Amino acid sequence: MRRDYIPERGKMETVAKIEPFAAGAAVDRRALEEQCERLMREHGPSVVRLAAAYESNPANRDDLVQEIALALWKALHQFRGECSERTLVFRIAQNRALTHVWRRKQSPGELEEADEVPDSRATPESQASAGQLRDRLLAAIRSLPVGHRQVMVLLLEGMSHAEIAEVLGITEGNVAVRANRARKELRNQLGELR
Amino acid sequence: MNEANELNALQAAWQQESPAVPPDLRKLVDRQTWLIRLHTAVELLISAVFLGGSLWLAIVMQGPEFVVLAIAVWIVTLTAMIYSLSNRAGTWQPAAHDTHEFLQLSLRRCRAGLRAVAFGLYLLLAQVLLLALWHTWYWSGHSPVPGIQDWLLALCVPVVVLAVLLVLRTRGRRELNRLESMERSLFG
Numbered sequence: 021m022r023r024d025y026i027p028e029r030g031k032m033e034t035v036a037k038i039e040p041f042a043a044g045a046a047v048d049r050r051a052l053e054e055q056c057e058r059l060m061r062e063h064g065p066s067v068v069r070l071a072a073a074y075e076s077n078p079a080n081r082d083d084l085v086q087e088i089a090l091a092l093w094k095a096l097h098q099f100r101g102e103c104s105e106r107t108l109v110f111r112i113a114q115n116r117a118l119t120h121v122w123r124r125k126q127s128p129g130e131l132e133e134a135d136e137v138p139d140s141r142a143t144p145e146s147q148a149s150a151g152q153l154r155d156r157l158l159a160a161i162r163s164l165p166v167g168h169r170q171v172m173v174l175l176l177e178g179m180s181h182a183e184i185a186e187v188l189g190i191t192e193g194n195v196a197v198r199a200n201r202a203r204k205e206l207r208n209q210l211g212e213l214r
Numbered sequence: 215m216n217e218a219n220e221l222n223a224l225q226a227a228w229q230q231e232s233p234a235v236p237p238d239l240r241k242l243v244d245r246q247t248w249l250i251r252l253h254t255a256v257e258l259l260i261s262a263v264f265l266g267g268s269l270w271l272a273i274v275m276q277g278p279e280f281v282v283l284a285i286a287v288w289i290v291t292l293t294a295m296i297y298s299l300s301n302r303a304g305t306w307q308p309a310a311h312d313t314h315e316f317l318q319l320s321l322r323r324c325r326a327g328l329r330a331v332a333f334g335l336y337l338l339l340a341q342v343l344l345l346a347l348w349h350t351w352y353w354s355g356h357s358p359v360p361g362i363q364d365w366l367l368a369l370c371v372p373v374v375v376l377a378v379l380l381v382l383r384t385r386g387r388r389e390l391n392r393l394e395s396m397e398r399s400l401f402g
């Protein structure tokens with residue numbers, strides 16, 4: 021991971037380790053696929069967790085993950101290193117997830133009920149050891165309005181308010197407001213975490 | 215539990231699961247590339263059939279009616295192609311925008327799609343009128359004049375195209391409503 025000084029932020033930050041393709045240059049498809057596969061290896065678990073926040077059906081969730089991977093591959097063609105690779109991956113994942121939400125016949129603010137469809141890949145042991153908190157958390161996240169859900173998922177992935185603002189195109193103040201509301205709603209659903 | 219600890223506990227629970235992601239990217243990319251090529255090929259083929267067919271008729275039949283028909287077909291087809299290209303302007307930016315920009319781009323794309331459908335409806339009307347005029351002119355000097363069944367059969371094509379355009383318009387409007395509602399919900 022390379023760290024550079026970002027003048028707009030006035031601090032050192034981790035920046036893209038993707039080698040940007042020069043504008044107009046012929047794109048090496050193999051290099052592109054390798055970069056995309058590396059990104060999916062590194063950020064794949066985060067992408068799957070993000071997809072799970074928007075889709076409870078395992079088959080549809082896998083489709084969404086594939087759509088995200090494809091969108092990432094397409095975006096890499098034109099990526100000029102404008103942001104860090106983590107920001108790039110999360111931007112694309114959030115945008116695809118948003119498309120997924122509006123393509124389903126639901127209004128964006130509508131509360132979404134957690135599906136009862138079991139995940140065939142999860143074994144009984146892993147389900148037991150994963151604990152109930154994660155399942156309850158996932159169900160609670162899915163019930164949040166989309167605007168709050170977007171912020172909460174990125175927060176749970178360990179992103180700072182500044183990074184979330186960069187992914188979503190909103191101000192840090194707006195991120196803070198949404199995060200507070202989302203946490204309040206989660207507290208209401210999950211109770212005090214002890 | 216204070217807020218920082220609470221967030222740490224939630225993050226730990228959330229990241230507890232680390233699912234593997236092996237999407238068959240190469241296969242997916244190949245399929246997508248193939249679909250894009252197919253789409254382009256079909257568009258080109260349709261244009262070639264209209265432009266080449268009308269030109270071929272004008273050369274082979276050598277009547278003024280067919281020259282007029284060829285000119286009309288070329289004007290309509292080229293107008294459609296130019297409109298299609300100009301209507302897509304500004305909707306081809308990369309997908310790596312932030313959510314706000316992405317939503318704006320999606321709205322632009324959706325509105326461009328609806329404009330294209332509206333243009334398609336006008337174009338269909340113009341084509342039907344032009345062909346009706348041309349047929350009336352042509353069959354006034356030729357015989358035997360086609361029967362009512364032939365006319366009804368010929369009408370099936372624009373009716374099917376009209377139905378497809380209306381379905382596309384309904385879908386496009388529904389999608390636009392959803393996008394606008396999402397934009398209001400997320401960005402006020």
